[in-house]
Amino acid sequence: xxxxxxxxxRPLLCQPLLRHVRSPLTSRVSLRPxxxxxxxxxxxxxxxxxxxxxxxxxxxxxGQSGKVSINSSLVxxxxxxxxxxEDMTTVLDSLKDDFTRNLSIRTSPGALDHIVVxxxxxxxxxxxxxxxxxxxxxxxxxxxxSFPEATAAATRALRESxxxxxxxxxxxxxxxxxxxxxxxxxxxxAKVAKQLGNKxxxxxxxxxxxxxxxxxxxxxxHSEDTIRLVEKQIQQMADNIAADIDKQLAAxxxxxxx
Numbered sequence: 001x002x003x004x005x006x007x008x009x010r011p012l013l014c015q016p017l018l019r020h021v022r023s024p025l026t027s028r029v030s031l032r033p034x035x036x037x038x039x040x041x042x043x044x045x046x047x048x049x050x051x052x053x054x055x056x057x058x059x060x061x062x063g064q065s066g067k068v069s070i071n072s073s074l075v076x077x078x079x080x081x082x083x084x085x086e087d088m089t090t091v092l093d094s095l096k097d098d099f100t101r102n103l104s105i106r107t108s109p110g111a112l113d114h115i116v117v118x119x120x121x122x123x124x125x126x127x128x129x130x131x132x133x134x135x136x137x138x139x140x141x142x143x144x145x146s147f148p149e150a151t152a153a154a155t156r157a158l159r160e161s162x163x164x165x166x167x168x169x170x171x172x173x174x175x176x177x178x179x180x181x182x183x184x185x186x187x188x189x190a191k192v193a194k195q196l197g198n199k200x201x202x203x204x205x206x207x208x209x210x211x212x213x214x215x216x217x218x219x220x221x222h223s224e225d226t227i228r229l230v231e232k233q234i235q236q237m238a239d240n241i242a243a244d245i246d247k248q249l250a251a252x253x254x255x256x257x258x
Contacts, residue, residue: 067236084234089241092245092248113132130144130150131143138180141175142158144172144173152169154174165179204238208235
């Protein structure tokens with residue numbers, strides 16, 4: 001009889017002990033047999049379950065721990081991080097500008113605004129030398145009567161642009177047939193977009209490399225930890241801009257391919 005009572009008390013006596021030995025990463029789950037007649041008289045023993053961090057959570061934690069944020073004013077004697085960021089942002093802005101000017105499937109007089117004409121007197125935007133107008137959706141006209149001597153140079157600039165144009169000259173009038181928006185034309189524009197994206201990344205790497213070189217020159221005047229943190233900050237800035245370049249390229253490619 002005493003043994004029966006002792007068996008009933010054993011789970012209750014074990015619970016305080018489990019609280020002391022249980023790992024911080026464990027939780028207690030009470031298992032009770034469903035519809036068991038003696039479920040209320042014989043409590044089930046506690047079961048310990050270990051909780052493991054997922055790979056996704058580990059990767060997120062690793063990424064957060066790797067981020068660096070340095071006050072620019074504290075390292076201004078080493079390098080101007082604001083100027084480095086500005087130079088990197090300029091690379092991204094230039095890419096956006098190239099995408100807008102050179103890679104458009106929409107036809108308008110403004111599509112030729114970015115064309116620069118090289119003459120004996122210097123370089124001038126085409127829109128300053130000639131009057132640009134739309135004759136039809138498939139034809140752009142450039143009237144060079146104000147600067148007829150620049151007609152040949154303007155024709156050459158149009159032909160050598162990345163817009164795949166084949167201009168024709170009729171006196172001081174330059175006729176610019178607009179390529180049809182075929183699937184092949186879209187794919188060619190997408191290839192040009194990728195090339196521009198790669199060039200932007202090359203420019204970004206040059207900015208990062210020049211900045212790191214400047215930081216290394218200050219090794220003797222600062223601790224290794226400080227130099228390492230500044231270099232890591234520069235790399236982090238470059239990674240952020242590179243990610244933005246990829247986003248711009250993906251969006252432009254999607255727009256071009258339809």
